Amino acid sequence: MSTEHEDGQKPRVGIFYCGGAMSSVGELTHEAAFEVLKQLGPQEVGMGCVSALAAGVPNHFETMQNQEKVLVIDGCPNSCVRRIVKEKGAKMDAYINFGNDLGIEKKGPFKPLSYSQEDFERAVDGVTAKIRDMEGSSE
Numbered sequence: 001m002s003t004e005h006e007d008g009q010k011p012r013v014g015i016f017y018c019g020g021a022m023s024s025v026g027e028l029t030h031e032a033a034f035e036v037l038k039q040l041g042p043q044e045v046g047m048g049c050v051s052a053l054a055a056g057v058p059n060h061f062e063t064m065q066n067q068e069k070v071l072v073i074d075g076c077p078n079s080c081v082r083r084i085v086k087e088k089g090a091k092m093d094a095y096i097n098f099g100n101d102l103g104i105e106k107k108g109p110f111k112p113l114s115y116s117q118e119d120f121e122r123a124v125d126g127v128t129a130k131i132r133d134m135e136g137s138s139e
């Protein structure tokens, strides 16, 4: 049996992002989440795998259930990850939707790189603020 998930380090906040590659806001969830990982470091944040969650892979499910906190990020009002998380009964402590909460315009289909620098900065700031809120609420 693989010990990959047992031996891995445990960040304070696990993130599920939609990564919807067909549109600007979906791709932005990926870009912003990884920028936050670079800025805060792996002790603070770690990425979950939404595809594995949707597919029902047990190791991935358990790993994310065992995180102290889980943040779910969706790019647009379709709210795909929130729906998957609810359907699978997975952990979600906080939620941010780039369309509904940050007012970032969705461009697509097949325009994953059509977001502006301002969109990127707003997304990174929004995710960072949400993580800071989550950390504050656990003290």
Ligand code: SF4
Binding pocket: 018, 019, 020, 021, 023, 025, 026, 027, 074, 075, 076, 077, 078, 079, 080, 081
């Ligand atoms: S939430 Fe929106 S951007 Fe993300 S995967 Fe679903 S449809 Fe695509």
